[in-house]
Amino acid sequence: MxxxxxxxxxxxxxxxxxxxxxxxxxxxxxxxxxxxxxxxxxxxxxxxxxxxxxxxxxxxxxxxxxxxxxxxxxxxxxxxxxxxxxxxxxxxxxxxxxxxxxxxxxxxxxxxxxxxxxxxxxxxxxxxxxxxxxxxxxxxxxxxxxxxxxxxxxxxxxxxxxxxxxMDEPERVLTGSTCGVDVGMKTPAVCSDGTKLVLPEVKLRKLEKARRRQQKAVSRRKKASKRWQKALLRVQKIQVSINNIRCDAIHKFTTSVCKNHDTVVIEDLNLQGLHQVPIKNIRSGMVRSCMSEIRRQLEYKAYYIVIADKWYPSTQLCSNCGSRQKLTLKQRTYHCPHCGLELDRDLNAAINLSHYPGSPG
Ligand SMILES: [Zn+2]
Structure with a gap:
């Protein structure tokens, strides 16, 4: 390791x-x-x-x-x-x-x-x-x-x-538990036990606004000049704090997930296809970098990681009775017509992942 x-x-x-x-x-x-x-x-x-x-x-x-x-x-x-x-x-x-x-x-x-x-x-x-x-x-x-x-x-x-x-693998007490993690759009990540990855959105949005403003200053100035370099450095400093805040939140989430569960099931994400998702307000670049960072951290922190096949319909299945239906991207809640289950879309997907047939749990 x-x-x-x-x-x-x-x-x-x-x-x-x-x-x-x-x-x-x-x-x-x-x-x-x-x-x-x-x-x-x-x-x-x-x-x-x-x-x-x-x-x-x-x-x-x-x-x-x-x-x-x-x-x-x-x-x-x-x-x-x-x-x-x-x-x-x-x-x-x-x-x-x-x-x-x-x-x-x-x-x-x-x-x-x-x-x-x-x-x-x-x-x-x-x-x-x-x-x-x-x-x-x-x-x-x-x-x-x-x-x-x-x-x-x-x-x-x-x-x-x-x-x-x-380093040597640290000794760990196994819990025998399996969980699924759904990496989504609205909530960046949800674990099947209910743990959510919460990013300080307000703070991040403020920083992103500041970055855009400074970026304009960069483009106004003469390239490679002293003043241009100064402005560029300011943009970079803001970018670093954005990255640090985001990374820190992801670390807290992945550490807690991997501490409570031995096996973590995640989706096989087609990260390249993601930028076609037509959701406003969320810039796909940011979502993508978040997703790959979540995945990178889970891969090294989890005792055992299962990557579900990308055709596994984790969002479509009912986590209670197993029936299947299609959801549009706008539907944030899963309503099951068969058993009456009502559950947050991403949490439902995470629970389905924890039941993924390939996982040992
Ligand atoms: Zn159902």
């Missing part, structure tokens, strides 16, 4: 420049690889190539092709940038992800990866990075175990290190 600890870094001005250079290099390699990959993949599909593209030959190609400055960046930055691209393409092939996009400058969150030998934590609150760069950190690593890799992240003007540590 891998756990990640996020720790704030305090680079000096000079160190910050180096880190920014490496972030840029990672982006450059990624985009370079994406361009290659796209042509190679096209050739492969048309039968002009025998093998599908892969990151290993691509990284060899990079060594021959790279610009002069790239000789001085840590090697694992390149390897991980291409490996991440590889994973993105594996998701494309498995149809679990969209086609990767070129990375742009000035994104709210940019990062690069380092292998475990490339860095280590030293005495107290410090970390040693490649080229003997010693940097202060906000706290010591709390997790015990072997460090797998590091990711250095630049997020709204601040720097962080994410250390992934492989």
């Amino acid at each position: 891998d756990r990640t600890h996020k720790i704030k870094l305090y680079p000096t001005k000079q160190q910050e420049q180096i880190l920014a250079g490496w972030v840029g290099a990672a982006r450059f390699v990624y985009n370079w690889g994406l361009e290659r990959w796209t042509t190679e993949y096209k050739d492969y599909k048309e039968g002009k190539r025998e093998k599908a593209p892969n990151w290993v030959p691509l990284s060899r190609e990079w060594t021959q092709d790279r610009p002069e400055w790239a000789k001085y960046i840590p090697r694992s930055i390149v390897a991980y940038a291409l490996k991440n691209l590889n994973n993105a393409f594996l998701r494309v092939i498995k149809k679990t992800g969209g086609y990767p996009k070129f990375k742009k400058r000035g994104h709210c969150r940019e990062s690069f990866w380092l292998k475990n030998e490339a860095a280590h934590f030293i005495d107290g609150k410090r970390i040693k990075l490649p080229y003997k760069m010693r940097m202060r950190t906000a706290e010591e690593l709390r997790l015990q175990g072997k460090i797998q890799k590091y990711s250095i992240v630049h997020e709204a003007g601040n720097w962080f290190v994410y250390a992934s540590v492989s």
